[in-house]
Amino acid sequence: MTREYRVHLRWLTALAVIPACGDDGAVASSGSTTDGDADSSDSATVSVTITTADDSSSEGSTVGSSSTSEGPTTVADTSSSSSAGSSSSDGDSSSSSSSSSSSSDTTGPGRDCGNDLIEGAEVCDGTDLGDATCEGEGFGPGELTCAADCTALDTSGCAPPAECGNGLLEDGELCDDLELGDETCADQGFDAGELACADDCTFDVTGCVNFSCGDGQINGLEACDGAQLPDGASCADAGFGAGEVGCTDNCVLDFTNCCGDGSLGDAEVCDGADLDGQTCQTQGDFDGGALTCAATCDGFDTAACTLCGDGVAAGTEACDGLDLAGQDCTTVPGGFLGGTLACDVSCGFDTSGCNLCGNAVIDGAEECDGVDLGTNTCLDLGHTGGVLGCAPGCAFDEAGCTDFPLPQATEIVITEVMQNPTAIDDTNGEWFELHNPSLVETFELRGCTVEGGGVGESFVIDADLQIDAGEYLTLATGPMPGFVPDYEWPGAFALVNGSDTVRLVCGGVTIDEIAYDDGATFPDPAGASMQLEPTTTDTVANDDGTNWCPGQAPFGPGDLGTPGTANASCLPTEYSVDFCRLQFPTNVVDLEGTPVDVFGRLFIGGLTDLSGVNDPAVNVQMQVGYGGDGTDPAVDAGWTWTTGTPNASYGPASPSYEANNDEYVATMALPVPGAYDFAVRFTGNGGATYTYCDGGDAGSSNGYAAADAGQLTSEPGGSPTALYFSEYYEGTSNNKAIEIYNSGAASVNLAECSVRVYANGGVAPTSTIALAGIVNPDDVFVLCHTSLAGQPFCDQGSGALTFNGDDAVDLVCDAVTIDVFGQIGSDPGSEWSGGLPLVGTLDEAVRRRCTVTQGDINGGDAFDPSVEWTSLPIIAANPQPENIADLGLYVCD
Numbered sequence: 001m002t003r004e005y006r007v008h009l010r011w012l013t014a015l016a017v018i019p020a021c022g023d024d025g026a027v028a029s030s031g032s033t034t035d036g037d038a039d040s041s042d043s044a045t046v047s048v049t050i051t052t053a054d055d056s057s058s059e060g061s062t063v064g065s066s067s068t069s070e071g072p073t074t075v076a077d078t079s080s081s082s083s084a085g086s087s088s089s090d091g092d093s094s095s096s097s098s099s100s101s102s103s104s105d106t107t108g109p110g111r112d113c114g115n116d117l118i119e120g121a122e123v124c125d126g127t128d129l130g131d132a133t134c135e136g137e138g139f140g141p142g143e144l145t146c147a148a149d150c151t152a153l154d155t156s157g158c159a160p161p162a163e164c165g166n167g168l169l170e171d172g173e174l175c176d177d178l179e180l181g182d183e184t185c186a187d188q189g190f191d192a193g194e195l196a197c198a199d200d201c202t203f204d205v206t207g208c209v210n211f212s213c214g215d216g217q218i219n220g221l222e223a224c225d226g227a228q229l230p231d232g233a234s235c236a237d238a239g240f241g242a243g244e245v246g247c248t249d250n251c252v253l254d255f256t257n258c259c260g261d262g263s264l265g266d267a268e269v270c271d272g273a274d275l276d277g278q279t280c281q282t283q284g285d286f287d288g289g290a291l292t293c294a295a296t297c298d299g300f301d302t303a304a305c306t307l308c309g310d311g312v313a314a315g316t317e318a319c320d321g322l323d324l325a326g327q328d329c330t331t332v333p334g335g336f337l338g339g340t341l342a343c344d345v346s347c348g349f350d351t352s353g354c355n356l357c358g359n360a361v362i363d364g365a366e367e368c369d370g371v372d373l374g375t376n377t378c379l380d381l382g383h384t385g386g387v388l389g390c391a392p393g394c395a396f397d398e399a400g401c402t403d404f405p406l407p408q409a410t411e412i413v414i415t416e417v418m419q420n421p422t423a424i425d426d427t428n429g430e431w432f433e434l435h436n437p438s439l440v441e442t443f444e445l446r447g448c449t450v451e452g453g454g455v456g457e458s459f460v461i462d463a464d465l466q467i468d469a470g471e472y473l474t475l476a477t478g479p480m481p482g483f484v485p486d487y488e489w490p491g492a493f494a495l496v497n498g499s500d501t502v503r504l505v506c507g508g509v510t511i512d513e514i515a516y517d518d519g520a521t522f523p524d525p526a527g528a529s530m531q532l533e534p535t536t537t538d539t540v541a542n543d544d545g546t547n548w549c550p551g552q553a554p555f556g557p558g559d560l561g562t563p564g565t566a567n568a569s570c571l572p573t574e575y576s577v578d579f580c581r582l583q584f585p586t587n588v589v590d591l592e593g594t595p596v597d598v599f600g601r602l603f604i605g606g607l608t609d610l611s612g613v614n615d616p617a618v619n620v621q622m623q624v625g626y627g628g629d630g631t632d633p634a635v636d637a638g639w640t641w642t643t644g645t646p647n648a649s650y651g652p653a654s655p656s657y658e659a660n661n662d663e664y665v666a667t668m669a670l671p672v673p674g675a676y677d678f679a680v681r682f683t684g685n686g687g688a689t690y691t692y693c694d695g696g697d698a699g700s701s702n703g704y705a706a707a708d709a710g711q712l713t714s715e716p717g718g719s720p721t722a723l724y725f726s727e728y729y730e731g732t733s734n735n736k737a738i739e740i741y742n743s744g745a746a747s748v749n750l751a752e753c754s755v756r757v758y759a760n761g762g763v764a765p766t767s768t769i770a771l772a773g774i775v776n777p778d779d780v781f782v783l784c785h786t787s788l789a790g791q792p793f794c795d796q797g798s799g800a801l802t803f804n805g806d807d808a809v810d811l812v813c814d815a816v817t818i819d820v821f822g823q824i825g826s827d828p829g830s831e832w833s834g835g836l837p838l839v840g841t842l843d844e845a846v847r848r849r850c851t852v853t854q855g856d857i858n859g860g861d862a863f864d865p866s867v868e869w870t871s872l873p874i875i876a877a878n879p880q881p882e883n884i885a886d887l888g889l890y891v892c893d
Contacts, residue, residue: 113150122150134158141171164201173201185209193250213251222251235259242296243267259297268297280305288347289315308347319343329354339364357394366394378402378464385444385464404444404466406506410539411443412436412467414502414512415532416551416567419495422527423558423648424481430495431476431485432502433563436467437537443467445506450475452493453501453515459493474563482556483563498524512539521545527648528552529561533570552617558648560616572618575684577691579603581699582680583656583663586710591717591749591774594670598624598710599647600680600693601661609660614646619686622664626671626678630706633679634692641681642666669751670714677709718746718777720753720813724855725821726780726890728809729845731874734787736801737794738809741890742775743853749774753813755783757803761827767800780890793888805831805842810859819855823863835866845872845884850892
């Protein structure tokens with residue numbers, strides 16, 4: 001790299017100004033001017049360009065001189081005389097005496113301010129500004145004027161001064177940064193070279209040269225030429241140490257071989273921080289330390305290099321062998337309380353033998369420290385379970401470890417399984433129960449494996465888990481399956497609904513196993529556990545599914561079972577119904593096919609008054625039925641009955657709550673139009689006999705009375721052919737909805753209707769969503785994806801509503817196609833589209849035109865949405881869901 005210095009060398013007393021090409025060889029003498037104005041000087045400061053290897057910038061810095069030049073030479077003006085009185089090149093001049101006499105009798109700024117002539121003390125007068133310009137006053141171009149009283153110049157019309165350094169060539173600047181205005185070295189009078197711009201926005205010609213460079217003679221601006229150097233030129237005179245001054249190909253002095261410039265020269269071994277890639281390791285037997293350069297640049301200084309392993313801590317070594325430099329565990333960083341400090345092979349301290357017992361971190365030779373036991377457990381120390389501790393001296397405390405034996409085959413029995421909860425979902429509510437029938441022995445289950453029926457479906461009991469004599473333990477998939485389990489199993493182990501296996505293996509020995517079979521012999525309840533009959537609690541009898549029955553006692557939020565306690569008997573008990581009543585509703589008027597929930601109350605002494613909530617039993621059942629108006633259900637075989645279940649939400653907060661009674665619920669679908677009676681009935685012996693219950697306050701206490709029966713009026717519903725899609729909403733993400741409009745004069749029951757989605761041109765539905773609800777005349781029903789289900793316009797939600805703009809959707813009622821959106825069996829690409837203006841279905845809300853009065857029942861015909869639909873683009877940047885204002889309201893275009 002090249003660094004250029006302007007040096008006022010003491011061996012150069014003067015440097016003639018060499019004219020540029022084209023000046024006819026004229027040389028200005030010290031006593032003449034070329035433009036009418038010059039000063040003589042007794043001495044000259046010259047710019048000399050020198051080069052070092054540590055700087056490639058063309059900008060020079062002044063060395064040994066207070067003057068600066070941006071051209072080939074600089075002639076410093078040392079004259080004390082002013083140029084104000086010298087003659088100008090245009091021949092105009094004025095003497096100081098005449099100027100003085102012309103203003104000697106002035107009483108103001110001028111005798112006649114405003115006559116466009118500067119007089120007396122006037123700074124300016126009208127259009128007479130003297131030689132003043134905007135640029136001369138330090139501003140940019142513009143119009144300079146004179147103040148009205150002739151005492152000052154008015155610069156308000158001048159542009160702001162140019163800003164040097166912004167890279168823009170502005171008035172008053174010769175150049176600015178890289179902007180040179182198309183100027184070159186040749187334009188400045190040189191033969192070649194690279195022109196640059198100085199910090200003051202004048203030209204920097206230090207990179208320009210004349211072709212005479214290389215002739216071996218110092219000419220013109222050349223500081224040197226080949227072997228020709230100025231007399232006395234040396235590294236020392238330029239501020240460096242030893243070395244030899246050279247000359248570059250551009251005829252500037254080259255100081256790169258001077259020691260001390262920080263850059264390696266040809267004759268130097270090193271220079272400052274430039275060690276030419278050498279280190280302590282390359283200088284002999286050293287293995288570390290800091291290599292430096294000798295002051296004379298002719299060799300290296302190895303005083304700070306070290307040799308780890310020589311037993312002497314030196315240089316940058318913290319230690320060496322047994323030489324610990326006076327340090328021990330208590331003095332080195334780390335806050336150690338004691339121990340043995342050592343030195344490692346890299347001559348750094350080895351604190352592995354130091355310790356800090358009590359900081360809850362295992363250090364050095366400590367076995368443990370506080371709660372930090374490493375990865376050790378009681379099992380690692382040869383015990384079968386328990387809790388390992390740490391003694392105050394940071395050694396293991398095994399007092400909490402146990403040595404209970406692992407169970408052997410038949411010693412633990414699987415007694416209850418909840419594979420299909422309904423009050424809690426499967427991923428949180430599945431569990432099973434283990435029982436220890438021993439009267440004296442406690443067993444350890446830690447390390448045992450529970451296996452399922454699938455390949456690789458298992459988990460290891462990874463926590464301390466003991467089962468005492470006679471105890472029941474529960475293992476569950478989540479922390480709160482309706483109770484607090486004894487162990488929450490890790491991973492994705494699941495109890496499959498229908499058929500699966502549960503196997504306990506300890507020490508490689510199968511302790512017990514059951515294989516339930518989807519109801520073939522084992523019970524297959526929903527919302528109740530499978531429980532083993534208490535009289536058959538052993539590992540052989542529990543293989544027989546007929547020894548199992550559904551759980552009977554409610555727990556947690558409403559499922560049935562006895563987790564963690566002995567099971568109830570599976571043998572059915574017959575009960576006598578003491579009282580029952582049709583509770584609610586007692587009058588129903590609705591459309592044919594509408595599902596209606598009917599509630600009944602029951603009292604059985606010694607059963608329903610046990611808990612204050614429902615106390616179900618195997619033989620206790622409830623049914624709701626309807627029959628002809630005024631008929632007796634006990635003798636009329638024409639009544640239709642539907643079986644119910646205990647109402648899971650029944651309790652003290654229920655309407656008209658009765659603590660001694662249980663409440664059941666059944667769903668009745670309204671029959672063909674007509675007038676009917678309806679009632680409930682209960683049995684306590686599995687259906688052998690029934691007690692009929694009317695809606696009177698006395699219920700069954702005074703027998704069944706038709707006058708107190710529930711009254712049912714089933715009305716005809718409107719035809720589903722009056723339905724059609726009125727809006728299709730394809731929002732971003734899963735914001736999807738389909739609006740169905742009832743254009744008829746009667747309400748339509750959707751019980752037999754479904755919405756089906758045909759994804760990606762499929763000919764068969766990829767999802768079918770059964771609808772439930774009533775659509776009143778001139779009203780709409782909105783089916784939403786579950787991401788929108790919380791919106792007030794949604795009548796039904798489904799996660800299966802996942803269409804995109806290129807999928808077909810149809811409405812089917814009673815197996816008849818009512819309306820189709822899109823073309824089944826066709827994939828249009830990214831969306832259905834057509835028309836001008838374009839109507840598309842991707843990220844669009846499209847509405848049916850008002851001219852459409854029925855659905856498109858042909859799912860195979862071509863689909864152009866612009867024919868029957870108008871679009872409202874969905875703006876993805878809006879808060880979601882977007883543009884939903886008219887969903888749930890019938891709006892057409």
